[in-house]
Amino acid sequence: MKMNNQGAAYTYHLKNVGLQLVYKTSKVFRLNPRFTVGFIIVLVVIILALVAPFITWYPPLKTLVGKPFTPPVALQPFGVDDLGRDIYTNVLYGIRTSLIVGVSSVTISLAIGILIGVIAGYYSGLLEDVLMRITDMALIIPQFLLALVIVAIFGQNFQNIIIAIGIVSWPGIARIMRAEFLSIKERPFVEAAKAVGLTDVKIIFEEILPNAIPAIIPYAVLQVNTAILVEAGLGFLGIADPNVPSLGLMLNTAQQYLVRAWFMAFFPGLVLSIIVIGLNLLGDGLIEYLNPRLRKR
Amino acid sequence: MRTYPLLRVENVKKYFPIGRALFGRSKQYVKAVDDVYFSLDVGGSLGIVGESGSGKTTLAKLVLRLLEPTSGKVYLDNIDLISLSNKEIRRLRPKMQMIFQDPMASLNPRKKIRDIIGQVFKIHTDMSDVEIRERVIDLLEKVGLTPPELFLDRYPHELSGGQRQRVCIARAIALNPKLLIADEPVSALDVSVRGQIVKLLLDIFEKYKNEIAYIVISHDIALIKSICKDALVMYLGKVVERGEVGKIIEEPLHPYSQMLISSIPVPDPEIARNRKRIPIGGEIPSLINPPKGCYFHPRCPYVMDRCREKMPPLIDVDNRLVSCYLYSE
Amino acid sequence: MSPLMFFIIRRLIQYVPMILVVIIVTFLLVRLAPGDPTYILVGEVADESFVKAMREKLGLDRPLYDQFIIYISNVFRGDLGYSYLRSESVAKLIVERIPATLLLVLTAMFISALVGIIVGTIAAARRGAVDLTLSTLSIIGISIPYFWLGQIILIVFAVWLGIFPLGGMVSVGYEYQGLQYFLDVLYHLTLPAMTLAIFNIAFTTKITRGSVLEALTQDYIVTARAKGIPESRVVFRHALRNALIPVVTYTGFNTGVLLVGAILTETVFAWPGMGSLLYDSIRLRDYPVVLGIFNYGSIIVILANLIVDVLYGIIDPRIRLR
Helix, strand or coil: CHHHHHHHHHHHHHHHHHHHHHHHHHHHHHHCHHHHHHHHHHHHHHHHHHHHHHHCCCCCCCCCCCCCCCCCCCCCCCCECCCCCEHHHHHHHHHHHHHHHHHHHHHHHHHHHHHHHHHHHHCCCHHHHHHHHHHHHHHHCCHHHHHHHHHHHHCCCHHHHHHHHHHHCHHHHHHHHHHHHHHHHCCHHHHHHHHHCCCHHHHHHHHHHHHHHHHHHHHHHHHHHHHHHHHHHHHHCCCCCCCCCCHHHHHHHHHHCCCCCHHHHHHHHHHHHHHHHHHHHHHHHHHHHHHHHHHHC | CCCCCCEEEEEEEEEEEECCCCCCCCCEEEEEEEEEEEEECCCCEEEEECCCCCCHHHHHHHHCCCCCCCEEEEEECCEECCCCCHHHHHHHHHHEEEECCCCCCCCCCCCCHHHHHHHHHHHHCCCCHHHHHHHHHHHHHHCCCCCHHHHHCCCHHHCCHHHHHHHHHHHHHCCCCCEEEEECCCCCCCHHHHHHHHHHHHHHHHHCCCCCEEEEEECCHHHHHHHCCEEEEEECCEEEEEEEHHHHHHCCCCHHHHHHHHCCCCCCHHHHHHCCCCCCCCCCCCCCCCCCCCCCHHHCCCCCHHHHHCCCCCEEECCEEECCHHHCC | CCHHHHHHHHHHHHHHHHHHHHHHHHHHHHHHCCCCHHHHHHCCCCCHHHHHHHHHHHCCCCCHHHHHHHHHHHHHHCCCCEECCCCEEHHHHHHHHHHHHHHHHHHHHHHHHHHHHHHHHHHHHCCCHHHHHHHHHHHHHHHCCHHHHHHHHHHHHHHHCCCCCCCCCCCCCCCCCHHHHHHHHHHHHHHHHHHHHHHHHHHHHHHHHHHHHHHHCCHHHHHHHHCCCCHHHHHHHHHHHHHHHHHHHHHHHCHHHHHHHHHHHHHHHCCCCHHHHHHHHHHHCCHHHHHHHHHHHHHHHHHHHHHHHHHHHHHCHHHHCC
16 A cells, blocks of 8 residues: 555656656746857757758759859749859758858867866866966957958868868867866855865865856857857858858859849858857847846756 | 774864966965864764864865875875775765755766665675675665655756755665764755754664764754764864763863854753853964964953963873863963 | 156066967967878978978978977067979968058048047037947947948948048059059048048947046046136046046057958058958968968067057056056
8 A cells, every 4th residue: 555655656756757857948038038049049940950851852062053143033043143043042051051060169169168167177277377378378369360260271171171170279178167166166055065075086076067167158159159260250251162052152253243142151151140049149148137037956 | 893083183284375376386375274184983973063164174084085185194004095096986875975055966967866875885896786786775764764665766957955965865775884984964955954964864873883983074062962972163164072971071172162052053042041141253364374373362361471372282181182282270 | 767668678578578489389280280280381382392491491301399499580580481383482461461551541540530530539528319329330430340330331432432442552544653642542532431430439449438427526626617717628528538548448459450441441441551361361372471471460460469568667667656
């Protein structure tokens, strides 16, 4: 008899937990209009990128699908560019490129940045000092220019662009990680973990890191944003992989024909702006969400 | 049979350098703990009393080697803790545990209770997950968290203050420590809950009387009286009086102890009205530049010339140690 | 030695290594690249004898250490290499362009600071609908890539409406002097400066708003109000003064971003500054110039940061004493 009661009580608890979770998550959206709008925009963008092959009818980068410089028409809703390529198709595939570049490069910078930030944050002393100096210096060097030079020198292909952007972006992440580590390190539960006998490595990964990650997430989102802008900027200056559809590169080509074909510049840039706005709202919303929550806890 | 005390703390000092001089050496130190020594036997219970800033928590951390002493030695079971390597100390950790001041802050907010306690077993034993789960349940019952299954998968923020402290206690006794230090075990809790936790601690101490020695740190001397047999009164990092708690309360020798005792509220209005009231004068001076001579002399109603010159040594008066010139004849 | 001097020297010590780092990084990058570094340093030049001469001059046949010494001494003498394509020394090409870029950047900074601070203060002072609109606008403003914005502005105002010129710094074919020249430049400056300014306005607005909001919650504001001072004076005279400090800092340290923005904006409007030089050089594969711009550009940004840092120390005495 007793067993049954306990079982029933536990299940009720579970169901409640499930509902509670749904309630709590929806609260995030309700209280934070900016976050919600950003989230929706980003979601739509991602979906568009995923279904690109299904909602376009020309292969990307294929030339002469229409008469060059045709303004928006039914079959080519965004117009046709100077080489006869359909702008609509290339814009949609360009979204893919932007997203891939954004996420991949941020992954690289996260890997480097977290590593350095963790070491600098946990181990004080000479090592930390040196690492922090390096990080601070790296922060002032204009990232865009550095990425530009790296790609220009090492070759303008897709991988290089991703690697270059990843490499120039790590200092910001390292800095945040270090700040988080410094503050979490002082909290009593870390000391308690030491008292229990955890090794340093375990303390870093099991105790501190899980508590530091929430601080990084909004920053990572904004970093994706920056990466996308850098890629677009590079493309605009002509530094891009010619075999990959890129919104920035499209703007580069458009620059020469601004007078004749406004649509060559308008649509790619518009889509780019929407992506950036969405990510900005998302990132900002995340920052706002995490702050009061920490205080409430 | 053991011929040596379980815990021996000898002339331990901890000075924290302050300020960042451009080239390393600071001129000033915070003397958090200044030349403390005591020893504790199995079954012994020591209370450390003092105001905040007296160095009690630092002392506790030094004993457990969570901090490195600037000088001095700590012997647990005749093993010199200071000379051990990091690895060796880690292996010894389960034998000397601490319950921290703020139960919420000393639990990892992202870990479930079962993992927080289970962690101890994972690190120091080869027990299987099943065995660990059983031990954890066993411990939860011991500290009064029933039904234990309900607490396994909860997170610290889902528990009440008292429950969290019980978890901390469970974690501390998990591997049968020889030395248990409780730092302000009930200050962070609601008054209504304090009694329960104190009772829990007493039960545990009673049960393991023959294996464990414990130290309780608090600013509340009444609490110490209910749990400990002996007490150490600290002021600005130095021990000013030591002896049996009951005797210290009844008849405090050191002027500082007298101040502390007289501030304890006494329920009987007759006694309260009639007892000798020594108002606490002045404030704690800074730890960076402690007064010359006896640290307490600026606030002491019995101050003599001697007191301003040199720090009085610990003098034995009737099985008690007092650091005061009043008793040096 | 006064603490101010001490502070300035400390800062100098901090910043000089950064310039060295930039130089070293350039050096290493070129040598790490696949292929013969000669072509990167010299450019893709067909003239064999020229290439050979440059090789010798830069010491590319000699061990790394020697190369480095040569390189450093070159940089400090101001010699960044020679652009075969344009038959000019790189340094000269770049330095010629700096004034134009500076004009653009400083104008934009000035406009954006002015507008941004005012708008931000208003947004902070009047919460509610005004604030919300302005906040949203500023988020949009920060997000829009300025090169695209420039293109759209160019299309709308220059191509369709014909109000402003299509680009360049001066009208072609006319030889204006004095005041007319000044006005002509201004005329051409308007669109690019506006474009560059918009991003910064949004940024400045956001920062000012946050900063003023915080200042308004302070006690001395309540006191001022209690004294009966009219609200607008409370906001502008009292709150703003203290709120300005973080604004100035952020704006100052943002100069680096502005410079990069300038580079991109110049390309859109064919404004003859470092930016369009970069664009052309990339197109023509004139690598020595590209590298030179990276070097000089980075150094300018670092110097700008240094100046702001020192100014900040002068304005806020607390920083000096650290």
